Amino acid sequence: MTPIAGSVAMNLAFGFSILTVLTLILYTRNGDQRLFLTGQRLALGISFFVFLATFILAYQLIQSNFDIDYVARYTSIETPFVYKITALWAGQSGSLLFWLFILSIYATIVILQNQGKHNSLMPWVIITLAIIQMFFLVLTNYVTNPFKPTDADFIVANGNGLNPLLQNVTMAIHPPTLYLGYVGFSVPFGFAISAMINRDTSPLWIQSIRRWALVAWLFLSIGIILGGWWAYRELGWGGYWAWDPVENASFMPWLTATAFVHSIIIQEKKDMLRVWNMVLIIITFTLCIFGTFLTRSGVMSSVHSFTGSSLGPIFLTFVFLIMIVSFGMMYFRRNVLKSPRKMESFTSRESGFLFNNMVFVVMCFAVFWGTLFPVFSEAVRGTKITVGPPFFNQINIPIGLILLALTGIGPLLAWRKTGKKSLIRNFTFPIITGLIVSIILLLIGFRGAVVMSFSLGAFVTATIVTEFARGIRARQKKLNESIVMSLVRMVSKNRSRYGGYVVHLGIVLMFVGFTGHAFDEEKEFSLKVGESDHVAGYNFELIKLSEAERPNHYAWISDLRVTKIDGEFVTNLHPEKRIYFHKNPDPNRRQPHSELDIHNTLNKDIYSIFSGVDSENGVAFIKIMINPLVEWVWLGGYILIFGTMIALWPRKDQ
């Protein structure tokens, strides 16, 4: 009975979405206020029924109702409670419903928040959001329905269970945060479309979506970082980023969105770059849908993709429709989008922003090119050529370094034009800092991109410090405050600016972490108890190899004693080899899993993987990786989040 209620709720939501669009279009024609109110309520109705459907599915998952195919495939009786809920986004149809759920949350907030505000914009914002909801409702209703009954002529005794790799707290948080990011860009996109239709040239709508864009950007950033963190701690290939198509799918909109949250400042402050901002938000939103397409379609083989899906063509059609409609509209509104002002000088803050934007978009294109290289090469030359991480690294390292440099240069430039005097004054200290660091590094014996990265990092840090110091000093002189007081007041008076600097600092730290990758070392060896092997100045001795049977798996546990070559004790590591579902009579259903163990320090991680066991001969296969500076990536991530929070924190008077 209840599963049917779920289907009915989704059907009603679909019906409501059609009604919403029709009613509001009618309103834009004849301006009858009652139609607008009706449209708004209908739109809230879509969201209501989507919430209902989602809660019903969640409830069925918790109840382990295996009459529903989705429940039977992704959970079992033994699945812990929390992971029964997270199974909501473990499979294809459920995750599409979840996408819709988040979109509906956003839509509801937008509608409630803007009652009585933006009256000319809102109808088209709601229409746009309703059309996006409609698209996903078509998918969940007619293409891949999460409430599909189990297709079996027997009673399903137990479900398949959730993949153990996904039974992890990070994995419970990573997809929802990423979705909050992806879906969040629907709102600025809706406003942008609406502004074009309304010929709205004021920077007003830009202000109202800046916050939305920043929220979505924050969630996307957190989602990406969490994904890397999970891969590093769980997957056991020793890295956090592999340029996998689906990782790229989240990175591309992040790049254009980062460009957008920068250039939107220019439109807000100077009313320039109207066309450019429009292009950026359209591309960002399209890439978000495209990313969902890459994940779902199976076009790219990837650890993330669901198998055998018919969604590809539908998604691709939607992507093209979005692009045709949006860019078509831009063409018809080209007069409205003309900015009244022009760039005045290369050494202006405006042009700094413009260059930073260019570089972000260029990087996005490079990633796009690499991701779709197999498709392009097959189309052009008939052979499918896949590109790996070395390709992406080679292309993106120089681009990334240019971006890092611009992170430092941009904020030091003045609006309109920077005079020679202030150029010299602003840049002397940071450039000297960067040069000193690079000379020291060169003397120690480092070369190439490593030196560039660290020196630019020092340069950017110096510019940030200068900016803070200058602001504090100015306040102290004028108001006679203490340092702490003026820091707090200065930041709280200009949150987006100083929050932005903190984000930049986080990015610098992350770059330090990325650079550490250049010094990675790894070795694989097999050990019997009592034997040892060494890598990168560390000795690894297998002290003990034990076995244990636990509730849901069987484990071989190794006890590795790590010492420096001179004998100094470092740590004990206990990587495990596990077999999940070890009691399953069908060996193909048992799942081996390597539980790794990491010794973290700020300087380097010692990363150990128990990759295999030969229990007859008592041999353990161990893979050791020495990964310098990885901690800095996570540290930078925390600072990035902190900085964005500062920029987002509402002021009392708002």
Added chain:
Amino acid sequence: MNSNKKFFLMIIGIIGVVIFWIGWVSMNPADEKAMATFVSVDELLEDNITHRTKLGGLVKDGSIVISETNHLDCSFVLKEGDLELNIKYDRTRPDLFKDGAEVIVTGQYVNGVFYADELQTKCASRYEGDLRDENSYNLSEIDS
């Protein structure tokens, strides 16, 4: 020249440089492992392709041989239809690597042997698999 034109030229210039850069790297990747051509076993044997390639197939039942002296060294036979190919691989084997597994290998074909340095297993259909009724469980499993 007015400033708008200057900016326009600058932007065109940057785009030109970048396209050149991406094209150049696509043609001459610095690391030989940057690219691999996806081929079938048939094409590999027929054209005797010796540059870096990627192949997919099934591990032939009973063909996995692990060296007595170094447990990392392993060889097996990859099957694609009726065609077979000898593979050598000397790194950590993935968890799901076993007889009958669907694998993708990357490496080079030299003198009749394919030396793989990457071995990926396709995720077994465990989580997209068929559902089961009560009879297909044994009791101990249900008890646990």
